Amino acid sequence: MRNHSGDDQTNRGGHGSHGGHGGAQPGGLSVSENGYSLELDSTLLTAGVQPVGFRVIGPDGQAVAEFTPEHKKELHFIAVRRDTAGFQHVHQVRDEKGTWSVELALQPGDWRFFADIHPVGHDGTMTLGIDAAVAGPYDPQPLPEVTGIAQIGEYAIALDGELLAGETSELTLTVSRNGRPVTDLQPYLAAYGHLVALRVGDLGYLHVHPEGEPGDGATAPGPRIAFMASAPSAGTYRLYLDFQHDDVVRTAEFTVRASATTPRPDAGSQAAPEHDGRHHGDHAHH
Missing domain, CATH: 2.60.40.10 (Immunoglobulins)
Known part of the structure; x- marks a missing residue:
């Protein structure tokens, strides 16, 4: 079983590491980790279906262009609004210079974007997170009740x-x-x-x-x-x-x-x- 968080101490074996690391910090709480940072073209977005550009900046200050694929993808991108609505696990494309583009359906509100990555040369996977604001009247939704x-x-x-x-x-x-x-x-x-x-x-x-x-x-x-x-x-x-x-x-x-x-x-x-x-x-x- 693979239990993935962004804590490097529990992920030195990469995305295939086994779970059971009780008390480990979850990933995605930081925009930077181990010298790598997540950078958006813009953190101010408009509502609607649109492309969103981003890149992973490496320790050398340049966009990372080489990743070890995990589950057939070089990068997994997750978007969710802060009230937990609008979850999207989307596919993205990358140009040769390391800039990625994803298409998201965004409603007004505060959003959190996650990039699940394993840069070549790094000893495991990590999850970086960054906030973005989508303009417009925000109608936050109540947390759905516990259900099975x-x-x-x-x-x-x-x-x-x-x-x-x-x-x-x-x-x-x-x-x-x-x-x-x-x-x-x-x-x-x-x-x-x-x-x-x-x-x-x-x-x-x-x-x-x-x-x-x-x-x-x-x-x-x-x-x-x-x-x-x-x-x-x-x-x-x-x-x-x-x-x-x-x-x-x-x-x-x-x-x-x-x-x-x-x-x-x-x-x-x-x-x-x-x-x-x-x-x-x-x-x-x-």
């Missing part, structure tokens, strides 16, 4: 397990469509699911991936996707699961509370009443 079920059109995603502070635990997400288990999930970035966890309050970033990978002879393409994760502290977290089915990448969102105590052996799912349609982040990426 996310509904996205015909799809229902059930979350089972408990996130623990300072202790590795298993989270299992089960995908069904119209009440039937989905057993033909498609690989997306070399996995059947990608899970990002953000700590509510400071948006501390955790990036986790399932054990195994498509084509390894042991990992089934659904309906269950298992993750091992460890929260850096007790508190409330937002979980975002990306999965691909029928050639569409969808994102299921959950609000969970990380406990400081070990769950009871008979603890079941955190399932809540059926989704009421107010979940502000459910969406599909084409």
Whole structure:
């Protein structure tokens, strides 16, 4: 299981490092780390769908143009508004000089952008974070209630397990469509699911991936996707699961509370009443 935070002490093995580093600081809390910095073309943006340019500046003061790919990408870019709405895990392109461009759908408010990177020559991965302001009337959304079920059109995603502070635990997400288990999930970035966890309050970033990978002879393409994760502290977290089915990448969102105590052996799912349609982040990426 890969539990990714930006703390270099827990990531010297790179993006494939195993979790279980209880109490490690999450990533993305700093714009600079280990001599590398995240730089936007502009931190003042307009609302709407638009390209956003950025670069990673290295210890030599120049834009970094060589990265070690992780999960088939040189860089993973995450955008989320400070109220945890509008989550986007987007694909980006880079020119030969090290400037990247991503297309984001932005609503007014304060946003946090994350770059998940492994520069060539550095001994592991890191996550840098930077704020941007999007002009316009800001309508912050309340934090969605804790739930174990996310509904996205015909799809229902059930979350089972408990996130623990300072202790590795298993989270299992089960995908069904119209009440039937989905057993033909498609690989997306070399996995059947990608899970990002953000700590509510400071948006501390955790990036986790399932054990195994498509084509390894042991990992089934659904309906269950298992993750091992460890929260850096007790508190409330937002979980975002990306999965691909029928050639569409969808994102299921959950609000969970990380406990400081070990769950009871008979603890079941955190399932809540059926989704009421107010979940502000459910969406599909084409």
